[in-house]
Every structure is written in structure tokens, then in C-alpha cells.
Amino acid sequence: MRAQRTRGAVVVATGLVLALTVTACGDDGTSSGAEGDGTGEIVFWDNNGGARTDVWNEIIDAFHEEHPDIRVQYVGVPIADVQSKYDAAIQGGADGLPDVGGVSTSYLANLVAQGALDPVDDRLAESGLEDEIIPNMMESVRSTVGDGEEAYSVPTSANQGVIWYRTDLFEEAGLEPPTTWDNFFTAAETLTDRGNNAFGFTLRGGEGSVAQALDMMYAQSGIDSFWDGDETTVNDPANVEALENYAALYNEVTPEADLNSDFTNMVATFTGGTVGMLQHNLGSYTDHTTAFGEGVVDGLPMPTGGEDGHHTFVSNPVDGLGLFSGSDNKEAAWTFIEFALRHEMNSLWNESAGQIPSNTAVLEDPWIAEAPPTRAAVEALNDENTTIVQLPYYLPDWNDITKAGTEPNFQRLLLGEMTAQEFADDLAEQLNEAQAEWLEQR
């Protein structure tokens, strides 16, 4: 009887646990694809579905008019999920992948390592498109992968860290715009009145926090390179001091709930309450204008820092379009990429997104002059004294290290459970290891 009961228990338990626990892994399914005859249907994955759906549909409609023999099927993928969607689709085989996809340099190296993308250098040269793209952006795309000689995406836009601020609140308080760090910290303190639900700043403590922390650190310290030999400068004393300044804002001039804020919550806090400033990139421009209308919120490049008083920016990811290796219709796919990157469409897209266009001709368009944050970003980028710190997006571990690998530690830092030095040292250790492994396998 005991034995029967034991067997019964084993059977019931095994069945339950088997049915409820185990998940599956798939196998790689990339293939070499085919050129096709330049007509037919292609699938396009937008890597910021929702936010950019309308403008892409406008571009696709224009493309259909000019190329009636090619149909583009639009698939909008939420920006937060895009990398995992690509990874899952690659494991599932080429049929699940698009012909063309939006690709940011923050995960470009991952896709290339999995053999999912075709190099586009020959196509760029043959079409003459390369001559129209801002050289720095092409360089960013090339330097992201391998030996830096091949481009696996065509840049559509660049981004830049911005201090967004409420001009109405600044005027009321008689504050200077946050063009310097002194102005920034003074305004953050002055605009805070916790008892009346007013805060000087809102900080990103949740998902995506470390990328913004790096923006704040290098912009304050003025350190001009991410690497000093094979060691990262992230835990340089000047960066650690900058990080201390940044973390000290939490729960003093920010809401306590910022500890968990991701992009959506951070923007919602800024647009839904009385908050003086927000640090993000140009990509949130439309969120602010939608919430406040024109003229209430302005954006300035990250304040000048360091000893020389010039701008120092970390390289924000360059967004682009990639041609997928498994596509059976590469000619048509390239026709779409080329169309989207030409002057008119690139201008349309970037005006809508409020970002820095990749097509040089767009820089002369009137909307650039009429969009102060974008204009200021372009001017700062073009300033010969501005330093761009190139982040190592080429590291396969980059996203893991700067997200799941260190975001919990950033929250510990904000909570005072970890010092800025400990946080920076841990981050540096992970980065140095990843760099050493990457150098070894090259």
C-alpha cells in the first residue's frame, strides 16, 4: 500500500511538474537567402513600433506609390522587446525574420555575431548612398562590429543626451537654463518643494538607468575616452565623483518612486507633474511637445564639463536599417532601404522623431532650424571642441552588463547600499573582462 501510494505520488508530481515547469530552446536557422527579382513582398520590422508607426506607414505609402511592384509588410516591434524578438526569431529560423529591420548599434554586434545580417558596403557604394550619409555615423556603425571595416546597417539617425527642462518653471523661479552643471544642480535644488509635489529633477532608476548614468558621468568629468589601454575609464576618480553627484540627487530633488522608473515612468513623471528637469535623449521630444505643447519644454545638450569647459558626450546608439541574410528578396529589400534613406524620407522620419538625421542634405532643411533641441544637438556635435566618448557597443556582453548586470547595483547605489566607487569598480571589472575576451577571440 505504501509502495502504491509512493508510486502514485511520483506519477502525479512528475506529471504536474513536467507540465508546468520546463521550457524549450530552439536551434539556429539563419540562411544565405537570395537576391530575388526585385519585386514582390518584403517584411519590415520597425524597432520602435508604436512611437514610429505613423511615420513609417507614411514612408511605406510613398514607397508603394513609387514602387508599385513591391509590397512592404510593416511589423511594429516595441523598442523594449526588439532585441529578444530578433534573438528568438534567429533561433527559430530565417522564415521568422524580416527582410529589412530597424537595428540600433546597441545590439548590432549581437545580430552580426549570430550571422543574421548581410554587410551592405557593396550596395552602399553601388547606389551612391554612402556619399549622402554623415561619415561619422557610418564610422559608428562600422566600429560597432568586428574589425571596423564592414557596415551591417545603414544609419537613419543619431541621438544625443539632452537635459529637458520646463521653461515656465525656470522663468518663474528666475533660474538660468541648465547650460552648465552649476546651473543644473542649482535649478534641481531650487525647484524642489516636496510638500507641494514639486521636484527639481526626475531620474531613471529602473530599466535603462546605467546608460543614462554614463551620459551624466562623462558629461561632468570630461574624460575623453572610454578606454585607457585595455582598462575602462568608467571608474576613474573623476567619473566616480560625477556619479556621486548624480546619485545624490535621488530622493533629495527627485521623487522616491524614481528608484523603479524606466523610460515610460520617467517621462510620465516629468509630463504628469511639476518636475523641473529630465535627462534623456532627443527621442522623447515628441512626448514632451505632446504633453505640454510647443514652447513649454526646451532641450539643451548635456552641460559643459571638465577643465576646458567643452561638451563631452557618450556616443548614443546610432539607429539604422539592416538587410537580413535570410531574405529571399534582397534586391527589393535594398530598394526599400535606399528609398527610406534618401533626403525626403530621411527628413520626414527625423522630423517626426526629433532626432539627428543621417542624410547630410537634411541638415539644411528648415525644420532643423525650427526645432531648437535638434538644432542645438547638431551644433554641439559639429563643434570641433566637442568630444564624443565611443561606448563599446561591439562587446557582445555590452547590453547584458549595462542592463541586467548592473541595474540592480545602480538601485543599490541610489538606496545607499553601495558606494559610487563600489558600483563603478564592479562595472569596470565586468567591462574589462568582456573587453579582454573580445580581444582574445578577434
Next chain:
Amino acid sequence: MGRGPPVENGEAVMAEAATERTRPRRRRRGRTPRSLPYVLLAPAGLLMLGFIAYPMFSVLYYSLQDYNVTKPWRNGFAGLENFREIFTDDPFFWETLAFSAKWVFVEVSLQLVFGLALALIINQTFIGRAAARALVFSPWAVSGVLTSTIWILLYNPSTGLSRYLADAGIGEYGTSVLADTGTVFWGAVIAELWRGVPFFAILILADLQSVSKDLYEAASVDGASRVRQFFHITLPHLRDAIVLSTLLRAVWEFNNVDLLYTLTNGGPAGQTTTLPLYVAQTGIHGNEFGYAAALTTVAFVILLFCSILYLRLSKFGGDDK
């Protein structure tokens, strides 16, 4: 029974004829393909092979591999290295396992107590009982992600309860239960409790309705109080339902990803990261599929062992009810 008289020829012939008459029936039964049950079972068997056995063995296979899609140069057979690292070199495994155990114990215990209480209440006859039952069961119909969204809004510092409390002079502006390390656990527990209690209430109510009223009447005649009736009639009757529902719920809560992922994302500072969330972070964000598969295998073995032990200790299905 005594032996009958000898069978005479006539009877023998009749018996043989009767046997003949029955043969075709036996042959008809015999013609029914012996394989028919297997054919009928085959679709279910194939589904189980495809959706349970294959994924399971796939995970076991990858648990013995070093497999990272972004580092193909490192991929290959790792033997038991992933398991060695889990048990000897990964403090986060033990932390997440401990948190999972705490999460399961607190959730299942509270859900059982509240579910049982609600089931006892809505098993009584009162005006509006049907509406009360619908109200009690309704959270069970809400998806995990939607549940999280509802509770995220409730906990939101701008739109949630804390904002209105601050307006009334209670507490500070800009605070959230989920951003305070002292309250985040209970904030998540309450959200999951809201969804999980109806599960117990439904199962226990169904079993309560099968308890014979005669037992209660007899107990009343013998002078047993309501409390005594509950402990000596109701609770013993519910034993199997409670054992099975707590086991099911424990496995579900252990594997819970949707609510915690969307509500806290395992934070702040990793304080609400369960083992399955750690698996998801390792596999999906870290691309370390081999290590994630090994973690899954360990979780599977732990759950299997605990489930067998629980069923044995609780004498599930025993006839001493």
C-alpha cells in the same frame, strides 16, 4: 455449490450450439483491432512528446552545453560545469531560490486561508449570493499582465493611492510601495493575492458542496459547535482538494514570472527576483542559454522532489479520509 448431474448428449449439443452462437460475437470482438486504443491515444501521446518530452530533453541537453548565441567561439560541451557553477560559485542562485521559497510559502498560505474563508462565506445561503460569488471569482479571469497593470496604477506615485493619501496629508508625494525596500515584498504579495485567492475559493467551494448535510445535522444533534463541525467534518472532507490545490498553486507561484516581471522586474536591487526570473534574465538578456537551461533543470528537480515529498507527507489520495 454442489456438482450438477452429468450432461446428457442433448444438452451437450445444445451447449455446443450455444457456444457456436456465441463464437461470431467473440470473433467480432476479436476483429476489433488491438491497436485501436493505441491509435486513439496516439494524438495525445504525440502532443506530449512534442510539447513536453522534447522541450524537457532539449533543456537537459543545453544544460550540459556552454551555449551563448552571441559568443559562438565559446559554445561546446560543458559537462557538469554549469551545475558546479550554480552550486559553488553563484550566490545569486541561492538568494533567488530563498526568495522563491519565501514567496511560495507566503503566497500559498495566505491564498489558502483567504480562499477557504471566502469559500465558507459564499457557501452560506444569503441574499445576493450569486453576485458575491461572481465578484469573488472575477479576479481569476484577469490575466497576469493585466493584474500587474492594475496594481502598477494603484501603486503609481502620480495616479495611485499614495498620491491621494499625500493630498490628504498622509505620507509624502512621489512615494511608491514598490520603490521602498521595506514594502515592495508585501506590495507584490497583495497584488498576487488578489489574483490567487479566487482559485482556492473556487476549488474549495466545489468540494464544500459535496459534504453531506446529514453529517452536520448529526453533529448538531450530538451538540457539536460550528467550530468543532468545521474541524471534524469540513476540513477532513476538504483535505484532498486542499492538498492538490496547494501543490498546484505552489508550482505555479514558484514559476511565477508574469506578475513580478511586469510589477517589479525583480527589483528594486534584485529584492524580488525569483529563480524563474533569474533564469529569464540569464537566458533572454544575458544570452547564456546553457547556464539558464542548467538553472531550469535544477529548479525542475527541486520542484519534483518537493512535490513528491509533499504528496507523501500529506497522504494524498489515501482512503483514511
